[in-house]
Amino acid sequence: MKPSEALKGKTHEIRQVIESYGFVDARIFGSVCRGEDAEASDIDLLSTSSIEMAGKISLFDILDLESALEELLGVAVDFNIDNDTPEHRNLQVSQQSRTHMTTNSTIPWAPVRSTLTEKFSFGDIKQIVGYGDIDMSLLAHLEQKQQNGATKSQLLSEIDKQVGRMDETRRGAFVSICCEEMMRRKDDVVAELERVLSRVGWKFSGTALIPVEIFDIAELASIPEQARADIQKASSRLRDGDLSGALSAACGALDTVTANIYDRYNLGDAGKASFQERAKRSVDALNVKNRLVQELVEIGWSEADYKPLAANIEGSLNQAAYVMQKLRSDMGDVHGTKPVITALVYDSIKWSALLLRALAL
Template sequence: MQNNINIIWNVLSAILEENFTFSNIKQIVGLSGFDRTILSNMEQRQGSGGSSKGQLINEIDKYINDFTPENKKHFINLLTEEILKRNSNLKTQIHEYLEKLGWQLIGNNIIPIEIFDLAELQELDENSHQDLLKAVVRFRDGDLSGAMTSICSSIDSLTNDIYNRFSLGNPNTASFQERCNKSIQALNVLEQMETELTELGWEASEITHFKKNIKDSLNKLALVTQKLRSGMGDVHGTKPVLKSLVFDSFKFAQILIRMMTR
């Protein structure tokens, strides 16, 4: 992770040098948590004797390497916000640079693509976006139980909307599993799937068997997610958690949300 954070700094430092003035760079890093007094002897002057932007970045480099991993992550997050606050047009360029290195920019948050791909997020119902993004940020920052809670909240947000749209009753009195099952049923997900498979030329017997397996799988997936929520989800981050299962839960949520994105 430490090396990956260094890679992100390489991207952002290049963005700073290419797009901001000497004084702006000092101001931006200062507002991002860097001690500007360290740079007090560096000034840009007309003619000889002054420092270049490249030298300024190199000086910042020296001290950032001594940051703890947590402080470095915090600095990177604030730095990204400060850069985009001053020039939102840089978002595309930053995203393109990061994407080549296995990272991406979602909102103003830098997220590893391996956790969640922005392209996949855009295909899911927008009611789930805010909580999914919160889950990704928490996972990235090591808050695994908080991430698990937000993963499930992303599905809650969507099922709340479906319950309201189809007058399914009070979602708060239903279990997580029941909410998922009733929402999928209200959206006629399996019926639509049957129509699409028929158009592809599937036999009726094949479709019936397939629908049953899909229904059973989604029911079990909702139950597994419900169990993980009760066993590992905690906004205060106090429950013992298996990182691999939280990571897998992003995929579980994607499947359930995609089925309810209609």
């Protein structure tokens, strides 16, 4: 079994095992993340030891954790600790990594902290964190003076200590309040917060921040192999704010698969067909509707039940292809000059994955 298949549906369980050993922020990298894993591949995982467990985790704990994960997944696991990884290796992993295996709904502190540092003065930072119910008495000795005064770095280090001791609920409330106060003070900070937070899975809905899980790495096993690189590229581009690039990659994933189907079934020149036509003819060539009907019949569905469902699913796939075709025409632009709506680009990646699963043999 390929590691990407072993991961399917087990993200929550994996996260629970990893956190039970004192680690947080688990990520997948390596061949699984690139869509290049084979049956002999292992799963490369990277995580960070929590503040409470830093320096307390032994090599035997790591080996025990790897064994627990291997028992859960049925494949080899190579577990790496972020804190102990050389800087050049961390960069490589960061560039490859596509999935944070977490359902944590707490806005992360680190990106917000970086925006505080860049956009606000020493005095502003003190005032902003004060709204978040932090213990200001522990910061009272830190003052800016012409000589021997405290620096921003020293102030934020003391704030970090308090944030690290907070439980998840209190930390989430604190960071959320800081974001609100930052946006109240400076209008231009919204764009910067969205830029840094989008990279770790958060987007603005109005003035509220919501967590966004763009694409679960486990879904890769259910889409055609030749489309995996493009669908991952679409997710990472959306995460990094390249909306036109994300839309182009999502459509490109379908282009690759439908071109292959056109060749295999002698459907003509795929380059002369519209995006919607290519998707529809590929769905028909693979008998997607009939395959669905057969599966429903096998589990006991009557014709009165499966007929309207199959017809609506067929129509939905055709509509999804039309919407993607329209978005590509009016929003897709390699130069990024056309106006783009984030929510529609996010949806296009989901629609692309839906169509790709239907076209998987």
